[in-house]
Amino acid sequence: MTMAGIVTSRHLLLWLLFGAAMLALPQFVSNGTIRIIIFANFLAIFAMSWDFLSGKTGYVSFGHPFLIGIGAYASAILSYRFHVPLEFSIPLAVLATLVGGTLFFLPALRIKGTYFALVTLAFMELMYQLIQVVRPDLTGGTRGMSGIKTVLTGAAPNFYLSFMLMFVIAFSLWLLSRTRLGTALDAIAMNEEAVSGSGLSTTRLKLFAFMVSATVAGIGGAFYVHYLGSIAPRALFDINFVFTIIVSALIGGASTIVGPMIGAFFMTFLLEYLRPVLPGSERYFVYGMIALVLYVYKPKGILAILADLRDGMRAQGTGRAQRGKAS
Amino acid sequence: MENVLFSCEGIGLSFGNRPVLKDVSLHVAPGEILGLVGPNGAGKTSLFEVFTGRYTPRSGRVCMKGTDISSLSIHERARLGLARTYQSPIVPSSMSVGDVFRAAREAYRPFLSRFDAEWGARHAHLHVPWDRPAGSLDTFDRRKLMLACQFMRAPDVLLLDEPASGLINSEIDTLDIIIRHQADEFGIGVILIEHRLELLTAIADRVVVLDLGEVIASGRPDEVFSNPRVKAAYFEDAGHG
Numbered sequence: 200m201t202m203a204g205i206v207t208s209r210h211l212l213l214w215l216l217f218g219a220a221m222l223a224l225p226q227f228v229s230n231g232t233i234r235i236i237i238f239a240n241f242l243a244i245f246a247m248s249w250d251f252l253s254g255k256t257g258y259v260s261f262g263h264p265f266l267i268g269i270g271a272y273a274s275a276i277l278s279y280r281f282h283v284p285l286e287f288s289i290p291l292a293v294l295a296t297l298v299g300g301t302l303f304f305l306p307a308l309r310i311k312g313t314y315f316a317l318v319t320l321a322f323m324e325l326m327y328q329l330i331q332v333v334r335p336d337l338t339g340g341t342r343g344m345s346g347i348k349t350v351l352t353g354a355a356p357n358f359y360l361s362f363m364l365m366f367v368i369a370f371s372l373w374l375l376s377r378t379r380l381g382t383a384l385d386a387i388a389m390n391e392e393a394v395s396g397s398g399l400s401t402t403r404l405k406l407f408a409f410m411v412s413a414t415v416a417g418i419g420g421a422f423y424v425h426y427l428g429s430i431a432p433r434a435l436f437d438i439n440f441v442f443t444i445i446v447s448a449l450i451g452g453a454s455t456i457v458g459p460m461i462g463a464f465f466m467t468f469l470l471e472y473l474r475p476v477l478p479g480s481e482r483y484f485v486y487g488m489i490a491l492v493l494y495v496y497k498p499k500g501i502l503a504i505l506a507d508l509r510d511g512m513r514a515q516g517t518g519r520a521q522r523g524k525a526s
Numbered sequence: 527m528e529n530v531l532f533s534c535e536g537i538g539l540s541f542g543n544r545p546v547l548k549d550v551s552l553h554v555a556p557g558e559i560l561g562l563v564g565p566n567g568a569g570k571t572s573l574f575e576v577f578t579g580r581y582t583p584r585s586g587r588v589c590m591k592g593t594d595i596s597s598l599s600i601h602e603r604a605r606l607g608l609a610r611t612y613q614s615p616i617v618p619s620s621m622s623v624g625d626v627f628r629a630a631r632e633a634y635r636p637f638l639s640r641f642d643a644e645w646g647a648r649h650a651h652l653h654v655p656w657d658r659p660a661g662s663l664d665t666f667d668r669r670k671l672m673l674a675c676q677f678m679r680a681p682d683v684l685l686l687d688e689p690a691s692g693l694i695n696s697e698i699d700t701l702d703i704i705i706r707h708q709a710d711e712f713g714i715g716v717i718l719i720e721h722r723l724e725l726l727t728a729i730a731d732r733v734v735v736l737d738l739g740e741v742i743a744s745g746r747p748d749e750v751f752s753n754p755r756v757k758a759a760y761f762e763d764a765g766h767g
């Protein structure tokens with residue numbers, strides 16, 4: 200099958216429309232809403248990163264903030280403490296995430312299932328503790344850092360930047376998932392033994408998925424910290440943050456790339472609209488409920504619901520047409 | 527022993543302190559079809575897992591084409607020409623038949639061509655449109671799809687885990703033809719698991735009977751099935767199950 204066969208002109212048109220709507224958006228909505236969407240863009244990046252490792256391979260990471268944290272802290276420290284320009288600090292931070300993440304996760308990829316999830320969760324906790332006690336003069340300790348240089352200022356420019364980032368990452372991941380490695384990764388989630396039985400080294404495949412995931416997390420983390428201009432360890436290494444990332448990916452439709460994006464927007468707006476009603480962490484209870492209901496009734500997520508709707512409409516349309524012909 | 531393609535010697539396997547396989551040895555020659563029979567839970571599938579490298583045995587070794595492959599990983603053994611199919615024909619349901627073939631062709635280098643896939647499909651008697659989702663195929667077509675994916679890599683040894691389960695008689699006849707053709711034409715050594723004795727008389731050159739993790743008999747199908755020990759093991763179990 201060729202790529203041209205998959206990207207139909209309809210798809211292309213839809214994406215162009217979506218892009219145009221996004222470009223025009225800052226003209227129509229308030230800066231407050233724009234800032235919410237910026238967060239959604241970043242959450243989508245984190246969710247896609249999580250999904251490329253966990254959604255695809257079935258190795259559920261509970262420690263993604265560990266990766267995001269390496270990217271965010273590395274770039275923040277380089278630029279804030281050592282006055283490294285962002286053009287260098289961000290790529291270096293991404294590299295640091297890739298190397299640091301691989302060193303820690305590599306042994307963990309040998310263990311399966313729940314244990315993998317627990318170990319990654321432990322990494323996140325470990326990093327949270329270490330950042331507070333080891334060299335607080337660099338990391339800012341418990342209070343974090345503020346006054347970090349930002350890439351751009353203003354809501355609209357940051358909106359364009361984050362949207363571009365999200366879009367480029369999504370497109371790259373989509374291209375990757377079309378390769379033979381992408382197909383093999385999908386197969387690992389179904390039956391890892393069968394994949395290795397077909398002559399593929401699953402350890403190398405998982406490493407590949409992990410490195411892609413870490414790179415995306417590093418990019419997201421670094422750009423996020425230079426958007427916020429500050430870093431707060433308590434918000435970053437928060438189990439609720441992990442939870443938001445995972446539920447975004449699952450709720451949207453795991454292993455689909457578009458799914459985690461939809462999920463991230465859904466979760467962000469849900470969070471915002473529930474804020475006045477449920478100010479505290481009760482919100483996460485509602486998240487849990489929604490995730491659970493969706494998971495039981497539509498394990499493939501929002502994307503599957505949309506596809507069902509489309510098929511339903513199409514079936515109705517053709518039904519009507521046929522009846523029209525008959526009469 | 528002359529002309530051994532694949533063999534295992536003294537395989538012992540336990541889960542915790544529960545022995546599943548005890549001192550199992552067997553061998554298969556090129557072009558030979560070896561039936562592996564035994565009641566439920568005898569350890570047949572576990573023995574396959576030892577062959578492919580998923581389970582690490584407590585003792586014993588696995589040899590193929592004259593070399594000890596015991597320390598090789600699953601994918602290395604597959605690349606050497608050890609192919610297997612699974613008891614339940616699970617296929618990647620969201621992928622089309624063509625996509626499954628593409629994935630199999632590109633599993634490792636050298637990548638195979640579309641013609642290789644067509645060749646595999648023909649030898650597996652798989653006649654379905656390639657744009658059909660693999661998940662919409664019936665049991666036999668799924669099995670054929672999995673077989674075709676293995677055939678196109680021209681393996682040396684083929685391990686088939688209950689390939690006849692869930693098939694009707696006419697389908698089993700076709701299956702026999704497909705497998706026999708591979709053995710006769712390409713000299714593939716086949717080990718075929720089946721827990722119904724009578725099905726093996728038609729296809730197997732030789733059978734090995736496993737009971738509670740031990741080889742209790744081996745030889746020509748008719749000899750083995752009249753062996754009183756086999757009858758006892760078998761019908762006792764069948765009586766319970």
Ligand SMILES: Nc1ncnc2c1ncn2[C@@H]1O[C@H](COP(=O)(O)OP(=O)(O)OP(=O)(O)O)[C@@H](O)[C@H]1O
Pocket residue numbers: 541546564565566567568569570571572573613721
């Ligand atoms: N991973 C495992 N962990 C623990 N016990 C196992 C495992 N795999 C198999 N067993 C046990 O080993 C024994 C042999 O199982 P196996 O699946 O090899 O039998 P079988 O001969 O293939 O049976 P069947 O005809 O039902 O397929 C069974 O008692 C099973 O419960």
Ligand SMILES: [Mg+2]
Pocket residue numbers: 570571572613
């Ligand atoms: Mg079995």
